[in-house]
Amino acid sequence: MKKVLIIGHGIPEPRSTGAGVYMAQLIDLFLQGNYELHFCSTAKAPADDLLIVKNIPYSQIQLNSDSFNAFIKALDPQIVVFDRFMTEEQYSWRVREACPDALRILDTEDLHFLRDHRRTSNDPKPPATLSDLAKRELAAIFRSDLSLILSKPELEVLTSIYQVPESVLLHLPFLEKNVPQRTELTAYEDRKDFCFVGTAKHKPNVAAVKQLAKLWPLISKEVPGAKMHVYGSYFTEELKQLHKPSAGFLVHGFVEEVQTKLQQHRVLLAPLQFGAGLKRKLFDAWLSGCAVVTTPIGIEGIGEAHKLPFMVADDLETDFVNLAVTNYTQEYQWDQNRQEGLALISEHFSWEKRAPSVLETLKSYALNKEEFSPQNPVGQMLWHHSLQSSKYLSKWIEAKNKT
Structure with a gap:
């Protein structure tokens, strides 16, 4: 051997x-x-x-x-x-x-x-x-x-x-082994809220959480009652200070079973402004049945940004907010999003x-x-x-x- x-x-x-x-x-x-x-x-x-x-x-x-x-x-x-x-x-x-x-x-x-x-x-x-x-x-x-x-x-x-x-x-x-069919995953009406997942050891994640805190007032204005959940490890005091329950922005930090949390939420938001490699959070989101809204950096190496306009935003101030809202509120687009994500995984990452x-x-x-x-x-x-x-x-x- x-x-x-x-x-x-x-x-x-x-x-x-x-x-x-x-x-x-x-x-x-x-x-x-x-x-x-x-x-x-x-x-x-x-x-x-x-x-x-x-x-x-x-x-x-x-x-x-x-x-x-x-x-x-x-x-x-x-x-x-x-x-x-x-x-x-x-x-x-x-x-x-x-x-x-x-x-x-x-x-x-x-x-x-x-x-x-x-x-x-x-x-x-x-x-x-x-x-x-x-x-x-x-x-x-x-x-x-x-x-x-x-x-x-x-x-x-x-x-x-x-x-x-x-x-x-x-x-x-x-x-990925055993990629699920989207019909096997929790339905649209049984999910709620937005989420983000990432360790604070990774600088792109820290920048993304700060960006989400800036964008959240614009998103929550269009989706009253929805909350933003931020999960991850090694969160600094600076990131913990972004926790604002009254505004629906919840910084949870580390959780044992993040996949269970993802299965409860509707859309993962990943406003990544820099980075390299493949973004694991996108895989985890789709495999758990979430839709994804991200940037060209976020989708890099997974899919072609110009072919995925319903999930990839070039502009963080306008496009990202609009895609977050439409993927959350329109079931057809939400389902198309995760269907495309699972298809990408099945085709290229099996x-x-x-x-x-x-x-x-x-x-x-x-x-x-x-x-x-x-x-x-x-x-x-x-x-x-x-x-x-x-x-x-x-x-x-x-x-x-x-x-």
């Missing part, structure tokens, strides 16, 4: 977050492929049930220590997955030295530098001038044998703008359709790793020169700790 080691950025996040869902999916994918799976990170042993329930061995590893080299050499995995580029920077050179034949896979989650650029510039286009963050993340992608890319637009950005060879990229979006081909690709790369290296000369150059400062700083810290 082939071994896979996932080096986590930390303990896997709760499955209510996009990153948590994606990691759980990655674990399920390897298990379906009959791989022997191991997980490690610098964090203490997890209390989270994701690893425990699936009976996945966990090891706590150290930064700047050759104990990791001994650990991975003894494990001898055929595939090593780095959970985001920061982990690749820390451990890829050690993996390469201790297990040179292992396939090194970078799990990008989304392009951090693209999200950060959109946040600071208010420009959705990829940056022409690379920030230090962009240089680090792109270098990790070039160095890796294969990188998992969440959305097709990001894959196109990497290949067309930054000249990353397609041969070292694998499009792996969220994949586990049954995509998982087998992804597993075949991973198997092929692991068996024929040497065939792809010549197609990535930049990666070869980076391995010749890059990471030397990180490598030798790590060795210096390691030596210092020993003395």
Whole structure:
């Protein structure tokens, strides 16, 4: 049985977050492929049930220590997955030295530098001038044998703008099992109110909640009696201060079963102004029977904005408010919205359709790793020169700790 080691950025996040869902999916994918799976990170042993329930061995590893080299050499995995580029920077050179034949896979989650650029510039286009963050993340992608890319637009950005060879990229979006029919979900008349879901650890979510607080008086004026429910984790005091029951704007914070809440509400509002990757909240909303109103950034990688005018608003001040009201008050549009959402998931994000081909690709790369290296000369150059400062700083810290 082939071994896979996932080096986590930390303990896997709760499955209510996009990153948590994606990691759980990655674990399920390897298990379906009959791989022997191991997980490690610098964090203490997890209390989270994701690893425990699936009976996945966990090891706590150290930064700047050759104990990791001994650990991975003894494990001898055929595939090593780095959970985001920061982990690749820390451990890829050690993996390469201790297990040179292992396939090194970078799990990008989304392009951090693209999200950060959109946040600071208010420009959705990829940056022409690379920030230090962009240089680090792109270098990790070039160095890796294969990188998992969440959305097709990001894959196109990497290949067309930054000249990353397609041969070292694998499009792996969220994949859904057992997509329900809309007729199986709670009916229009049995639902009420608007909702938003998102962790405050994610800056696009924080900005979206603040935007909703500004838009809510305009929306509630058109839909008297309706309420806005905001769910999520790690809410700051600033976000909690937006809680105004008298105005129908309710900031709940963390809830255990967010899917149950979504099944009670009629429309999810996601006025996302920047971001990257795929927006998990849209998937969760449609799968729970909600309609969705969002922005071009929100729908990116899921559907084409110009084909979905009944759910995608270009203008937050006017279009977004109008779509929120019509999707809430007009049952036909509400049903069309969620029908289209479930169709997009069934067509493009089906586990049954995509998982087998992804597993075949991973198997092929692991068996024929040497065939792809010549197609990535930049990666070869980076391995010749890059990471030397990180490598030798790590060795210096390691030596210092020993003395």
